[in-house]
Amino acid sequence: MAPGEPDAAGPAGQTPAFSPQYQQIKVLILKGLQAAEWKPGEPIPSEMDLAARFRVSQGTVRKAIDELAAENLVIRRQGKGTFVATHAEQQVQYRFLRLMPDAGDVSSEGPAERQIVACKRLRAPADVARALALRAGEAVLQLRRVLAFQGTPTIVEDVWLPGGPFRGLTADRLAAYGGPMYALFETEFGVHMVRAEEKIRAVLADATTAKLLDVKQSEPLLSVERIAYTYNDVPMELRRGWYRTDTHHYRNALS
């Protein structure tokens, strides 16, 4: 688009809704990501290429990519290129897990030991359907797992996934896979989690959870309800977790 040309903004909008070129280009790149034109871990075209493709200057593409990088959708590497973000091969193994050991750091703790406790296919209860934007009764996958750190069971999680996108996921497949669950989702099902929202509460352990975590029933636990979203704010996972916080804590940075 030549400078000075009118915008391709909405036709009958109340407000003209001015949208700068870099925003429109951001949307175009976003569509490429959604359509898996470039897969997680792969490079997207260079700024020059994209500038030529979209007929804008490099600076405009740059600003679009800057925003995508700020949202962790894409990672810039000077001298190499810009890459689609991925949950695998990331130095930060657990991008969405904020639980930290009270002493030492994550690296000193070693890898988590994962154990799948249950995995079944069922019809979505009302609350799950609402969270995943499904109709009540649609097929969902539900699984429960325990994470242990250095031999101490620390997290119990119930995970609900929409049946459609995750058709074919089984306990065996999960157990066989070593890395983070979200990495498996990417490689096996083409679902990339982009962001998540958590609601945190303090609760008392129920009998089942207490047993799985090897604590007594009156033990206070952190209840963490997470909804994870793919591109375009489509909810793709509901996860309810119970965290022991006697040796770990949930860390959060405010700014």
Added chain:
Amino acid sequence: MAPGEPDAAGPAGQTPAFSPQYQQIKVLILKGLQAAEWKPGEPIPSEMDLAARFRVSQGTVRKAIDELAAENLVIRRQGKGTFVATHAEQQVQYRFLRLMPDAGDVSSEGPAERQIVACKRLRAPADVARALALRAGEAVLQLRRVLAFQGTPTIVEDVWLPGGPFRGLTADRLAAYGGPMYALFETEFGVHMVRAEEKIRAVLADATTAKLLDVKQSEPLLSVERIAYTYNDVPMELRRGWYRTDTHHYRNALS
């Protein structure tokens, strides 16, 4: 600095530590903020003015300010100017409080009722001294307050402040002040909290807390330990809070 001139980077650094101009200018603006050259709520000089002052182009100043804005140190308002961030007169009244009502939103809840329970001056215990980067035994201010929403006491907080910067703070002065505590810190003591870190755990209410929150002693509560920092990462407040999560939850966004 003319284009092409060498950087004013560190003299004897192992690595030359290349630092772009916009970073250096960011630091200069930061110093102005620290020195209260411009106070919270006031505008900083226009991009053109700063560009002239620092002898760089507007674009370079722009990038510096962009980063400061991304860190919430400064707020850009198109057509008006760039303003020093403030905890007062902000539509988001509680910038660092993540507790949300389960139903409805913050606005539907009305203002919090604040009640100061205690306020004393004492010598810093070892843990408090460590958190505030003081020597053990230095004077600190400690206060305890209860926040209630719609008549229900929901939060108990113990706040520790370094005695020096907060000399003259009394329970009366706090009680007389209507707005958020951090707003008072700005206007009365020139201390602007810039960021904070929280460690969250699930605990059982002790006798004192249970009484203040009007819950039974076995009630699970969210324990939130916060360290708040001014400019330059100087810790200026340690806050230990206990939150009821039967009607509220701690909300967090992950990306």
Added chain:
DNA sequence: CAGTGGTCTAGACCACACT
């Protein structure tokens, strides 16, 4: 060396707020 992202400039024009 070529190719990538990163910095910086100078200038033009746009959107917005105030007066």
Added chain:
DNA sequence: GTGTGGTCTAGACCACTGC
């Protein structure tokens, strides 16, 4: 209209990576 931040360009040069 003036002044502010916001967008966009075209071109130059720098820093980093890998061939």
